[in-house]
Amino acid sequence: MAVPGRYLHRPNCALSPAAQILAEWRASRTAAALLLACTLATPALAGDRELGEYLSSECVTCHQISGRFDGIPSIVGREENELIAALTDYRDKVRDNPVMRAIAAKFNDEEIAALASYFGSIEKQQIERTADRSGDIR
Numbered sequence: 001m002a003v004p005g006r007y008l009h010r011p012n013c014a015l016s017p018a019a020q021i022l023a024e025w026r027a028s029r030t031a032a033a034l035l036l037a038c039t040l041a042t043p044a045l046a047g048d049r050e051l052g053e054y055l056s057s058e059c060v061t062c063h064q065i066s067g068r069f070d071g072i073p074s075i076v077g078r079e080e081n082e083l084i085a086a087l088t089d090y091r092d093k094v095r096d097n098p099v100m101r102a103i104a105a106k107f108n109d110e111e112i113a114a115l116a117s118y119f120g121s122i123e124k125q126q127i128e129r130t131a132d133r134s135g136d137i138r
Contacts (some may be wrong), residue, residue: 063076080116
Protein backbone atom coordinates (compact mmCIF):
# COMPACT_ATOMS: atom_id res chain seq x y z
CA MET A 1 0.00 0.00 0.00
CA ALA A 2 1.36 3.41 -0.99
CA VAL A 3 1.74 5.97 1.71
CA PRO A 4 1.08 9.56 0.59
CA GLY A 5 4.28 11.55 0.65
CA ARG A 6 6.48 8.49 0.94
CA TYR A 7 8.42 9.20 -2.26
CA LEU A 8 8.55 12.94 -1.93
CA HIS A 9 10.96 15.11 0.00
CA ARG A 10 10.93 14.30 3.74
CA PRO A 11 10.60 17.87 5.14
CA ASN A 12 7.29 18.16 3.31
CA CYS A 13 5.86 14.86 4.62
CA ALA A 14 3.42 16.64 6.94
CA LEU A 15 1.78 18.28 3.91
CA SER A 16 -0.91 16.77 1.75
CA PRO A 17 0.31 15.07 -1.45
CA ALA A 18 -0.85 18.02 -3.58
CA ALA A 19 0.91 20.51 -1.28
CA GLN A 20 4.06 18.35 -1.36
CA ILE A 21 4.07 18.36 -5.14
CA LEU A 22 3.56 22.13 -5.17
CA ALA A 23 6.42 22.62 -2.69
CA GLU A 24 8.72 20.43 -4.79
CA TRP A 25 7.73 22.31 -7.95
CA ARG A 26 8.47 25.66 -6.29
CA ALA A 27 11.89 24.43 -5.14
CA SER A 28 12.69 23.19 -8.65
CA ARG A 29 11.51 26.46 -10.18
CA THR A 30 13.66 28.45 -7.74
CA ALA A 31 16.71 26.31 -8.50
CA ALA A 32 16.15 26.76 -12.24
CA ALA A 33 15.81 30.53 -11.81
CA LEU A 34 19.04 30.69 -9.79
CA LEU A 35 20.86 28.61 -12.39
CA LEU A 36 19.64 30.91 -15.16
CA ALA A 37 20.65 34.02 -13.18
CA CYS A 38 24.14 32.63 -12.56
CA THR A 39 24.53 31.71 -16.21
CA LEU A 40 23.53 35.18 -17.35
CA ALA A 41 25.76 36.85 -14.76
CA THR A 42 28.94 35.08 -15.89
CA PRO A 43 30.88 36.44 -18.85
CA ALA A 44 29.75 34.77 -22.01
CA LEU A 45 32.26 32.84 -24.01
CA ALA A 46 30.43 33.63 -27.18
CA GLY A 47 31.36 37.22 -27.89
CA ASP A 48 30.20 39.50 -30.69
CA ARG A 49 32.31 38.50 -33.71
CA GLU A 50 31.65 41.75 -35.56
CA LEU A 51 32.90 43.75 -32.59
CA GLY A 52 35.89 41.43 -32.38
CA GLU A 53 36.70 41.98 -36.03
CA TYR A 54 36.45 45.73 -35.51
CA LEU A 55 38.78 45.61 -32.49
CA SER A 56 41.25 43.20 -34.13
CA SER A 57 43.18 45.80 -36.13
CA GLU A 58 45.68 46.37 -33.34
CA CYS A 59 46.10 42.62 -32.80
CA VAL A 60 46.88 41.80 -36.43
CA THR A 61 49.66 44.38 -36.44
CA CYS A 62 51.81 41.73 -34.74
CA HIS A 63 49.80 38.47 -34.81
CA GLN A 64 49.50 37.49 -38.46
CA ILE A 65 45.94 37.00 -39.67
CA SER A 66 47.26 34.26 -41.96
CA GLY A 67 48.00 32.15 -38.89
CA ARG A 68 51.70 31.93 -39.72
CA PHE A 69 54.22 31.90 -36.89
CA ASP A 70 57.00 34.43 -37.40
CA GLY A 71 58.25 34.72 -33.83
CA ILE A 72 54.90 35.92 -32.49
CA PRO A 73 52.35 33.21 -31.61
CA SER A 74 49.37 32.76 -33.87
CA ILE A 75 45.98 33.54 -32.34
CA VAL A 76 43.98 32.49 -35.40
CA GLY A 77 41.77 29.47 -34.79
CA ARG A 78 42.61 29.22 -31.08
CA GLU A 79 39.98 28.12 -28.58
CA GLU A 80 37.89 31.04 -27.32
CA ASN A 81 38.32 30.20 -23.65
CA GLU A 82 42.10 29.99 -24.13
CA LEU A 83 42.23 33.46 -25.71
CA ILE A 84 39.92 34.90 -23.06
CA ALA A 85 42.13 33.49 -20.30
CA ALA A 86 45.33 34.80 -21.93
CA LEU A 87 44.01 38.33 -22.55
CA THR A 88 42.50 38.49 -19.07
CA ASP A 89 45.80 37.35 -17.54
CA TYR A 90 47.70 40.04 -19.47
CA ARG A 91 45.15 42.69 -18.47
CA ASP A 92 45.32 41.63 -14.82
CA LYS A 93 49.15 41.54 -14.95
CA VAL A 94 49.34 37.81 -14.28
CA ARG A 95 51.32 37.16 -17.46
CA ASP A 96 54.55 39.01 -18.02
CA ASN A 97 54.74 40.81 -21.37
CA PRO A 98 54.75 44.63 -21.27
CA VAL A 99 53.38 45.05 -24.79
CA MET A 100 50.52 42.60 -24.28
CA ARG A 101 49.76 44.06 -20.85
CA ALA A 102 49.42 47.54 -22.36
CA ILE A 103 47.18 46.32 -25.16
CA ALA A 104 45.00 44.05 -23.01
CA ALA A 105 44.52 46.82 -20.42
CA LYS A 106 42.39 48.67 -22.99
CA PHE A 107 39.77 45.92 -23.23
CA ASN A 108 36.86 45.08 -20.92
CA ASP A 109 35.43 41.56 -20.54
CA GLU A 110 32.93 42.00 -23.38
CA GLU A 111 35.63 43.19 -25.78
CA ILE A 112 37.96 40.35 -24.80
CA ALA A 113 35.17 37.83 -25.44
CA ALA A 114 34.47 39.49 -28.80
CA LEU A 115 38.12 39.28 -29.83
CA ALA A 116 38.29 35.63 -28.77
CA SER A 117 35.13 34.87 -30.70
CA TYR A 118 36.46 36.54 -33.84
CA PHE A 119 39.92 34.97 -33.79
CA GLY A 120 38.52 31.59 -32.72
CA SER A 121 36.17 31.56 -35.69
CA ILE A 122 38.88 32.03 -38.30
CA GLU A 123 40.30 28.86 -39.75
CA LYS A 124 43.99 28.88 -40.64
CA GLN A 125 43.43 26.98 -43.86
CA GLN A 126 40.82 29.46 -45.08
CA ILE A 127 43.15 32.41 -44.45
CA GLU A 128 46.12 30.66 -46.09
CA ARG A 129 44.11 30.14 -49.29
CA THR A 130 43.33 33.86 -49.53
CA ALA A 131 46.89 35.03 -48.90
CA ASP A 132 49.08 35.89 -51.88
CA ARG A 133 52.79 35.05 -52.00
CA SER A 134 53.85 38.11 -50.03
CA GLY A 135 51.63 37.12 -47.11
CA ASP A 136 49.25 40.03 -47.57
CA ILE A 137 45.55 39.35 -47.53
CA ARG A 138 43.69 40.19 -50.72
